[in-house]
Structure formats: structure tokens, C-alpha cells
Amino acid sequence: MTTANQTILLVGEGPLFEELHYLMTSNQYQVIDLKMAETGTYQVKLALEVMNTDLEKKKDSIVQLDRLLSLEVPIVTTSLAITATEVASWTKHPERICGFGTLVPLVERELIEIAPALQTAEEITPQVTTFFTTLGKETEVVVDEVGLVFPRILSLIINEAVFAVMEKTATAEDIDIAMQKGTNYPQGPLAWADQIGIDEIYAIVNGIHRDLREERYRPAPLLRKLVLAARTGKKCGQGFYLYPQEEGIRV
């Protein structure tokens, strides 16, 4: 499939927004925002919505997209903090909503998960799969549940590591070293949280907790406090570690 001159409407905020924007433009897609779409001069192939930390904003965007885009255009939304099924329930045309999930940095993700909502029409999922394939990613279609598979498992590992920090079982540094050297994790969970964004991780854990309503998914209080204190990780210079300004941009 040629991607040249195909238009993707990208909506939302956060680390995924920037990285997806870059990934799409470097694969010859034309990426537009909501304002540009409203002019009616573009023929949108697919819309991507990536807000996770503010579900009110997410809802506003989704409702606007649903109103603006013609019926056959798939709206692909992150189902990291909420199910795709719930997002679809906000729309008049839920059959074109489909969930997906991944975490930054996208260069490290060979595979992206796709989660059709209960309402998603049969012909939508293959279009979404094809779209991610054109971005050079493999795909796996899973059942719609908050956080999908990788973001859910990683967020809960991080949540447990945060409980351990809170309870002074060990320092953040030692926990990260332990998980890398004792069980071969590609990164220490707390440095990983700093890289992804602590607010994004909190949104996932909180979303699973809100949806499944089990104590098992209770977010570590320190995780929430770090979000409230705006110590969300590398991007703001402070999370579980400090990132001096000059090192802040280092990936």
C-alpha cells in the first residue's frame, strides 16, 4: 500500500502524539490536526486519537472527530486508560472506533497492539492493522481491556516497584539494577517509568483499577503524588531520578 499523500488526522497530547507524528511523516503520510480537518479541504484516511491522562479532553476530541469525519473513516484511539468500547459508547457511529496501545519510545516497539471495541465493525480492524504495518510495525489483535497486554503488564510491574520504593524496601536505583541484573529486564522499571512518563503510567494503572474495581490494581499512592507534583519523569527533568537540563534531551 502506498502511503504517499494519504492524510491522517492526529489528535491528542503527550509523548505518543509527537512520536506518532514523526513516525507517520517519515513514512510519507500527510499528518493534519483537528483545525485543518475542519476546513474540509482534506480527505482523511484515518484518525488517530492518543490522549490518556485527561479523559474529559479525550471525550471532547472523540465526539468532535465522530461529528466531523464521514462514516467510513476509522477512528483509532488509545485504549490505555479506558476501553475502546467505552470510547465508542461516546459516539454516534461506534462501529468505526478501534482501540490500540503502545508506549514510547516507538523505535523500541517492534509490535503494536490493536483492540477492537465490542462495537467495532468487522471491516475496520484490517484497515487499522494495515495502517500500523505501513509504519513498519507488526501487530497483534487482542480483546478490548484497559491497557491491552504490554502496557498493562509493564505498568503493574512499575506500580509494584513504586510500592517497594514507598515502603523503603530498596532505593529506586537498586530496584532498577536488581530487575536488570537479576531477571534480565530490558530496563529498570523506575527508569522506564521516567522515560514513558509517570502520568501515562498512572493513567493506565488508574484506568485498570477504575474499570476492574479490584484492590489488586490499586495505584501506589506515591505514583499519584508524583503526578500531582508534576514530577512525571525525564520530560520534565524529575521523576524517580533527576535529569539535569543538559542531559534532559539525552535518549
Place this chain on the structure above:
Amino acid sequence: MNEYRVGVIGAGTMGAGIALVCARQGYSVKLLDANEETLERAKQYFHSTLTKDVTKGKISEEQKAKTIQLINPIARIEELHDRTIIVEAVPERLELKKSLFQQLAKICSEKTLLLSNTSSISITAIAGSLAHPERVLGLHFFNPAPVMPLVEVIRGKQSSEENVQATYQFAKKLAKVPVMATDTPGFIVNRVARPYYNEALRILGDGVAEVEQIDRIMKRAGGFKMGPFELQDMIGIDINFATTQTVFQDFFYEGRFKPSRIQERMVQAGNLGRKTGEGFYDYS
């Protein structure tokens, strides 16, 4: 280089591995096991491992002979009287470890560090009834001990600061990467890694994704070397289940650690992973 005289108790996989780690750094080791066959197997293991090192050009024949000479297999606990550090790697039973340390307290100097390689028993519980509980700590190696760089140094409630530092230094002298942990269930790794298995099992149970899918996603999306189910098959599903159960109980049934019924059924069915030819995957 003879600042440490080490005693290792239990010559199974972990004990033999720990003895080899110490001898490779030039420390004299007395390796205690009441079972002659186990000791014999340990000797064969030292021999074959070091022979491979020679073949690979990592060490000379001379170094190999010297390392083997440093390990002295013994059958009587009294022979540990002259040791400055003792590491126990006997089966994970509190009563066994307690009685062992009580015997050692009578035999060894009160300064001798008594370290436990336990992965799941509270260090404070092991130390509690001893005359000098301040010298009891955890020194948790990872399997295989000669390969895995990490050791967890676990501070019991009564461990002295001086002994914590001494144990940490000892781990460094063994060319390991030590981390410090307080005496909490599962310490660091066995606790923080629980969701990797438990949540994968939950996702499977809830019908979100299949075994092969979850493994593929964790490797291809997450960059993990092995998927959670492949890894359980390798570790042994029974071992993995037992660790989860222990951590769950020791956290007084905190919901985050709740074990999986799927995993329990696998254990009940004797499908324990690679070692039985069948687990989440078929190896027959």
C-alpha cells in the same frame, strides 16, 4: 586474598554455584552436605565447569587446579568452626534454617557472618531466636549463581549496620553486583517480577489474549528476552506458583499478589514446564 574463609551449606545447584563463585575469587570454601552423592555431583560440576573455562581459554589448567583445590567438601558441620562467613543454601524450610544457624552459633565465633540464600523466608524469622542475631543477613544469589551478576543483600530487623556493610563488601569481592533490600516478602526481584507472571495469567484467564500472543507481545512490543509463559515453563510452573503463594501469604493476602487458578491447575496436572515435557507449551 585470604581475608574470607567461607562455608557453604547445601551442595545442590545453588550451594555448589555459590561455592564456585567464592573459589573463583580465590577464597577457601568448605562445602557441607550430609549427602555423599550430592557432594560428588557438586565435584563433577566444578570439574566440568572449570574444564570448559580452560577450553575457552578463560583460565589456565593451573588456575583450574587451584580453584578446585580451594573447595573442600565436608560432611560434618563441626568442620565449619574456623569460617568467617557462612552461606546456607538448604531447602526453603524455616525450621531447618533456624536449627542450622543455632548449631553454627555454638560452633563458630560470634563474629562469623551467618548468611542465608533464601529467596522467600524472612531473615528476621531465621535470626529471631539466635544469641547474636545482628550477624544474620540474607545473601540471595540468582540461578545460575556463577552466571547471574546480581545478589540481594537483605537486612534483617536485627542485622547490625557493620554487618550489612561487611556483607555488601563480601558480595563485591565476589565480583557480583549487590543491591540492598529490607526484609520484606520476595525482597526485590521476586516481588517486583510477580506481575510479569501473574498479570499475564490474569490476562489469559480473562480471555484478553492467548499464551503465544502474550509471549510474542512482551518480546516484540516490550523488548523482554522471554515471554511470561516461556519463562514459567523454564523456571518450573510449580516453583513459580510456590513463590507467588509465599509472597501472597507473607503480604497477608494483599490482592496484588493473588495467585492464579490457571497456574494451580497446571501444577495439579503435573504440567510443570520443560522439566516434565509439557507446560504452557509442548516440549515432547
